[in-house]
Amino acid sequence: MDRKRVNIAVIEPSRIVYEGLANIILKAKRNSFVYWLSDFCELEQLLNKTGIDVVIINPCIIQNRLPEFMRYKKHHLKISWISLVYSHHDNQLLNQFNETISILDSIEAIVNKLTNSVIKDDNKVVKEQLSEREIGVLLQLVNGLSNKEIAEKLCISIHTVISHRKNIIEKTGIKSLPGLTIFAISQNITSVNSIPQ
Amino acid sequence: MYQTHKIYIQEDMVLADLIIENPSLLLLMEFFAIDDVINDDTVESICKKNNINLSVFLTFANLYNGFNPNRKDINTNNIDVRTVIKFLKKTHLFYIHDKYPEVHKYIKQLYKKQDKEVIERIELFFNDYFNEVLEHLRYEEEVAFPYFCKLLGDESKISDANFSVNEYREHHTDIETKLSDLKNLLIKHIALKGDFPLKRKIIQSLFELENDLIIHSMIEEHILLPLVEELEKNKNFG
Numbered sequence: 001m002d003r004k005r006v007n008i009a010v011i012e013p014s015r016i017v018y019e020g021l022a023n024i025i026l027k028a029k030r031n032s033f034v035y036w037l038s039d040f041c042e043l044e045q046l047l048n049k050t051g052i053d054v055v056i057i058n059p060c061i062i063q064n065r066l067p068e069f070m071r072y073k074k075h076h077l078k079i080s081w082i083s084l085v086y087s088h089h090d091n092q093l094l095n096q097f098n099e100t101i102s103i104l105d106s107i108e109a110i111v112n113k114l115t116n117s118v119i120k121d122d123n124k125v126v127k128e129q130l131s132e133r134e135i136g137v138l139l140q141l142v143n144g145l146s147n148k149e150i151a152e153k154l155c156i157s158i159h160t161v162i163s164h165r166k167n168i169i170e171k172t173g174i175k176s177l178p179g180l181t182i183f184a185i186s187q188n189i190t191s192v193n194s195i196p197q
Numbered sequence: 198m199y200q201t202h203k204i205y206i207q208e209d210m211v212l213a214d215l216i217i218e219n220p221s222l223l224l225l226m227e228f229f230a231i232d233d234v235i236n237d238d239t240v241e242s243i244c245k246k247n248n249i250n251l252s253v254f255l256t257f258a259n260l261y262n263g264f265n266p267n268r269k270d271i272n273t274n275n276i277d278v279r280t281v282i283k284f285l286k287k288t289h290l291f292y293i294h295d296k297y298p299e300v301h302k303y304i305k306q307l308y309k310k311q312d313k314e315v316i317e318r319i320e321l322f323f324n325d326y327f328n329e330v331l332e333h334l335r336y337e338e339e340v341a342f343p344y345f346c347k348l349l350g351d352e353s354k355i356s357d358a359n360f361s362v363n364e365y366r367e368h369h370t371d372i373e374t375k376l377s378d379l380k381n382l383l384i385k386h387i388a389l390k391g392d393f394p395l396k397r398k399i400i401q402s403l404f405e406l407e408n409d410l411i412i413h414s415m416i417e418e419h420i421l422l423p424l425v426e427e428l429e430k431n432k433n434f435g
Binding site for chain 1: 314315318319321322325374375377378379381382385386387388
């Protein structure tokens, strides 16, 4: 997956407001993806599936669930929390957020606030190429070896083999063994003659 | 897959306008065997003329337009199971006699310029993939559909194999993984220098095939299976 992409979850009960905000975000041409959630409890489910960088919430939703919200904030320190305000709210509540977007903000202001809120680690170089170790594991895989056999042959733990396999799938986007074989041949990692049909 | 705007299709809309918005609906017309000129006729009048159950048409057309069916609309009073089965049988013919030969023809053409060994593997992979699709289609034709027809009280061949909802569902996941691998390989990893038009055609065909297979499994899982469960229940209590 594209690691420069910014994933934004919007927790807002009104579909109209969500569509408007999503339109502004997507047209700002930052590499971003917007998910719509109608309630706070759906966030956990989304976080299991994908990383989230920014959560925009209508404060009404957490007004009576502050402890729950604080727990979330503590668990997910990398997430930026932004409130989306279109009525009056207590300052004490709004102070819980890293930033506040008002429904009356201009498009530029909204985009600026969002850009400033995204904490993207610049040191995290986008590196989609397979490492030497991963190539080693891939080679044994396409030769038909099992996880256990690969671990023994390369003198690494079975746990490490599994983690390499996971990375290979994530980086190439290819899950099946025959698919990985074609990948290896096309990248000249292995030749056709050396692998079983 | 060519869809531009999302339009929720209703019976008083003009079919030609809808096709201009989303040409994928041409396939739907083909599957419903609508081959007359359609002029500016509405969906309702075209369905009447061609003897097509209107609710089924609207539900399927909206699937092609990106709207999932409402669970409460899916019942045997509203949706005619025979029309659904007839439609699905038509889609099978499309996969077997249209999409498969198309992709296969393109892959064959790659041998002219490309590394024989890589293309051989791709051909093998695609054939394996399509064999899985065929196996699923065969299961439907030989086990699932006859069972459904029996529930409807239609005369049908007696099948020895037992129908199982779980087995039916499992087929879909395997099929989707392989197709996604093939798309990823072609889009990201395999160069095919000097053959870009062919590469584009293969990828587009695969997307078309995938899009239709997704709708196919949606119809099966979210429309046909609930209907079958309802029929089974009626049979047990009735």
